[in-house]
Amino acid sequence: MGIFSRKAALFYAGRNSLLSHIEDEMGYSQDSDRETVWFHCASVGEFEQARPIIELLRERFPLYRIVITFFSPSGYELRKDYPLADHIFYLPMDTRKNAAKFIELINPTLVIFIKYEFWRNYLTTLNKCGIPVYLVSGIFRQGQPFFRWWGGSFRNILNLFTHLFVQDENSASLLRGIGVERVTVCGDTRFDRVHALAQKAVKISSVEIFCGSSLCCVAGSTWPADEEVIVAHYRRYFHREKIAKRYSELKRGKFDQNIDSVRFAEFPELDDVISVSSSESKFKLIIVPHEVDEHQIKKLINLLRDIPYVRYSELEGSHRGEKLSEASVLIIDSVGILSRIYRYGTFAYIGGGFGAGIHNILEAATYGMPVVFGPKFGKFKEARDLTELGGAFPVKSEDELVEIFDKLLADSAFRDECSQVCAGYVAKNIGATEFIVNSIAPAK
Structure with missing residues (x-):
């Protein structure tokens, strides 16, 4: 079986009865009264951008319950045992029904999407529920659908974020040019991650x-x-x-x-x-x-x-x-x-x-x-x-x-x-x- 076939098999196997699995795991949790922060990462690279935020939140707010979701099998398989998270799941497919059920099950107080994650049904549901959702380490380019003449529906997605933290001034300028004002340039969290790695490198x-x-x-x-x-x-x-x-x-x-x-x-x-x-x-x-x-x-x-x-x-x-x-x-x-x-x-x-x-x-x-x-x-x-x-x-x-x-x-x-x-x-x-x-x- 080729690499992509194996990944496809993991992708579909990971989503088989996924919401039932999440419901069971969240139901067994004894900490339902704790505030929940949900991080969504596409794969391994985005997880590395989320990681320094997770670590700092865990340090400052040790009682927060942290839920991490992945879209890709490679991210999930590599980080499914990450010790600073309370729960790690695949992200259920982005349908209105799935989004409503998943958000009901994890009941997040705060949501953080990393870099390129623009899931319309999840963002719409979070917005309707009044749950703040942030894009972190976002980066935008002129050729993306948001900035094309036909990209109105894509632009609407951006306005569902509470705030967008972007990597560079060019991204902020593009966003402001289409009327997205809730944006701040603060850089890429990966710099903090790799800098910390170098400071505490473990010998091999x-x-x-x-x-x-x-x-x-x-x-x-x-x-x-x-x-x-x-x-x-x-x-x-x-x-x-x-x-x-x-x-x-x-x-x-x-x-x-x-x-x-x-x-x-x-x-x-x-x-x-x-x-x-x-x-x-x-x-x-x-x-x-x-x-x-x-x-x-x-x-x-x-x-x-x-x-x-x-x-x-x-x-x-x-x-x-x-x-x-x-x-x-x-x-x-x-x-x-x-x-x-x-x-x-x-x-x-x-x-x-x-x-x-x-x-x-x-x-x-x-x-x-x-x-x-x-x-x-x-x-x-x-x-x-x-x-x-x-x-x-x-x-x-x-x-x-x-x-x-x-x-x-x-x-x-x-x-x-x-x-x-x-x-x-x-x-x-x-x-x-x-x-x-x-x-x-x-x-x-």
Whole structure:
């Protein structure tokens, strides 16, 4: 069964008798008199935007009952055991009947939708019930239906929010241009999340041993299209490093025969090869696929072919050190640890840019890591910002990736400059969480 088939199966299975399940769970709850805050997140990325608000609310108002809903199976499956929530559900489909029943069951005092969530029937029902509902970390673009001549019904949805907290001034200007005045620019709560992660990063000993003193690229949330260009570059590096090593040995007179066994003809400028390959420490690669099912992992392994690798799941027992020392590539075939792995990288490649769009670059940038990604990044403000500032580098092809990877490997001053840009950008943009919580749930 393919990835999308499995996700579709989870999507429909998760909604089978969903309202009955919610009714049973809420009925067994012994805290019906507690005030309830409902967070709705589409998937994992939106949950990470909600998370700092949940944590601050839990800290300030420990008696609040927190309900989280997800639209996607990937978000629900990954975070269904999140300990700071009292209840976690799939969101029932957006019909008038479902919306009325769900809101009756959870009885929220306050509702927070994250980023792109515009469910008409839920918003209409909340509005009729007089329950305040906020959009958090919202971001808007000119091409969205709200701003088109035919988008009247979509514009009406926006007026159902009590207030919209948006990421940038452009979003606020677009909204005000269509008559939506209850809007405040306060930034993206993800900055608070990733900044906090960097402050309390937890060590992963296997990754630390693997990296050692080497330069390391962490390729996070990769898809097959990303892996093809990354591995192609790494194979080029891996083989030229081997040839450069043999060439150096020959120049020192360590070999006096079989010289033609080294394929020098493929690398005519060997002294330049040596300068890239050995001007710094050894270069290693960590790949963290977006999908970690066995089929995808095996496809990645086939792509690596002759490059020595080790899987994270294999690093148990007494032979861990031996496996790590022999490997040039570490494949992370576990979920939920990517944000902790970035701290070990020299620079990062963020996946998705050769497909629907890039994944979260801030988890890497917060550690002061230069970031590289594919061409589909235009919808992401932080990617546009860091590209303009010189901390991020979009690439359209393998050749462009090779060029920027080699520069990041060979030029430590350039790396340091990019690193300062990324770390400074994150530090400059923290604070949205505190502002939002103070606005929607002032201290009692």
